[in-house]
Amino acid sequence: MAWRELLGLAALYFGVAFSFIGVLGMMRLPDVYTRLHASGKVSTLGLWGILLGAALLLEGVLPRALALAVFLVLVQPIASHAIAAAARRSGVPMALSFRDDMPPLDSKTEQS
Amino acid sequence: MGRITYVLSMAVVLSIVWMGVTARVSVESFAVGFVVGALIVGLIGTRKAATIQPTRLPRQIFNLIVYVLLSFVEITRSSFDVARRVLDPKLPMQPGIVAIPTQDPDQDETIAALSAHAITITPGQLAVEFDGAKVMYIHCLDVASAQTADQEQAARLKRLRAILGRAES
Numbered sequence: 001m002a003w004r005e006l007l008g009l010a011a012l013y014f015g016v017a018f019s020f021i022g023v024l025g026m027m028r029l030p031d032v033y034t035r036l037h038a039s040g041k042v043s044t045l046g047l048w049g050i051l052l053g054a055a056l057l058l059e060g061v062l063p064r065a066l067a068l069a070v071f072l073v074l075v076q077p078i079a080s081h082a083i084a085a086a087a088r089r090s091g092v093p094m095a096l097s098f099r100d101d102m103p104p105l106d107s108k109t110e111q112s
Numbered sequence: 113m114g115r116i117t118y119v120l121s122m123a124v125v126l127s128i129v130w131m132g133v134t135a136r137v138s139v140e141s142f143a144v145g146f147v148v149g150a151l152i153v154g155l156i157g158t159r160k161a162a163t164i165q166p167t168r169l170p171r172q173i174f175n176l177i178v179y180v181l182l183s184f185v186e187i188t189r190s191s192f193d194v195a196r197r198v199l200d201p202k203l204p205m206q207p208g209i210v211a212i213p214t215q216d217p218d219q220d221e222t223i224a225a226l227s228a229h230a231i232t233i234t235p236g237q238l239a240v241e242f243d244g245a246k247v248m249y250i251h252c253l254d255v256a257s258a259q260t261a262d263q264e265q266a267a268r269l270k271r272l273r274a275i276l277g278r279a280e281s
Contacts (some may be wrong), residue, residue, distance in 0.1 A: 018191065025198035033251045034207055036238055037194050045191035060135060067133040073187060077232030077239070084240040084251060094251075099208030102241060102249045 008056030015049020018042055030095035032087045040080040044072055122157060123150035168277060175274045183233055190235035197253065209240060210258040212248050215269050219245040223272050230268055237261070 025038025048069055055065040094100070127145025131137050197205055212231070216223050228239035228248055236253035243249075252258050 018195065021195045021198055025194060028198055028203060033209075033238065033240070034205065034253060036251075037236065037253050038198055040232070040238070041187065041190045041235075042194050042198070044187055063132055063135045067129075073183060073233070074229075077229045080232055081228060081239045084238055088240050094207060094209070096205070096207050097209075098206040098255045099210060101211035102209045 004056055008053045010053075011049050011056060012053030013049075015046045015051075015053060018046030018049060020046075022046055032092055033084055033094055034096075036080045036084055040076050044076050047072055119150055119153045119157065122153040123147075125149075126153070172275055172277055175271055179271055179275060183230065186230075186233045186235070190233065193235035194253070205253045206255045207251065207253055208255040210250050210252055210255065210261065212250055212258070212261050212265055214245055214248060215262075215266055216245065216273075218278070220278075221245050222276065223269065223278075224248070226272050227265065227268055230272075231261075231265075234264070 019042075022038050022042035025042060026035050029035045029038055051065040051069050055062045088102070123146050126149030127142050130145030130149070131141050134141060197203065214224050214227055216227075224242060224245035228242070231237050231248065231250055232239050236257050238251045239248055240251050241249040250258065250261070
């Protein structure tokens with residue numbers, strides 16, 4: 001089954017490339033909020049690629065890879081949101097800001 | 113349907129998922145999934161999240177499938193979007209935080225949470241903070257992308273309400 005190995009390797013390289021872009025984004029982008037876009041989204045696609053590669057190259061990994069892919073999509077936005085909210089509440093400023101609709105930190109945000 | 117019936121039936125569903133994930137169908141595997149599932153649902157499960165209406169169930173399931181497929185498309189799109197920006201030498205972006213109302217008449221927390229999840233998946237947007245279940249504060253990589261955010265939220269709200277079996281508004 002050569003085509004399966006070829007596809008698996010292609011998926012693996014695709015995943016590694018996207019993981020690399022995610023790390024590159026972490027280094028290039030200026031602040032927490034923009035970096036979360038890179039770490040969260042890009043590396044999700046990267047991990048999907050690696051999971052797909054694993055499912056194609058190894059026997060009997062498919063159900064686990066599928067479950068992991070779904071859990072990743074469910075959980076990754078929650079983690080990004082938690083980090084962003086924590087940063088905002090502890091007063092981390094945006095390095096680059098073209099608009100800010102959010103009221104400044106006061107007693108109102110503490111109760112939520 | 114009582115609370116105990118609810119917890120036990122959810123535990124059965126979760127243990128079936130567990131057997132699927134571990135790819136091991138046996139009594140022990142089912143027991144582990146059942147006990148852990150029952151504990152989790154008993155501790156944190158709320159049964160208000162979704163209302164199943166027998167007459168509308170096919171539509172609810174159809175909407176759920178469409179929603180999941182759209183989520184997969186969105187996350188792929190957003191990954192390519194961020195990758196394109198990161199690889200551009202000029203790092204094109206106009207970041208900012210934009211307020212988006214959830215537009216939900218019931219101000220339901222489940223819907224607010226699912227909307228925030230969906231928004232975090234869309235290209236260049238990330239939920240930062242909530243004002244109750246009324247307003248979401250979204251960090252955008254490109255403030256211009258937020259111009260259509262209200263219409264997108266209206267469509268999203270409609271689909272989420274259809275999935276969860278809420279009354280048509």
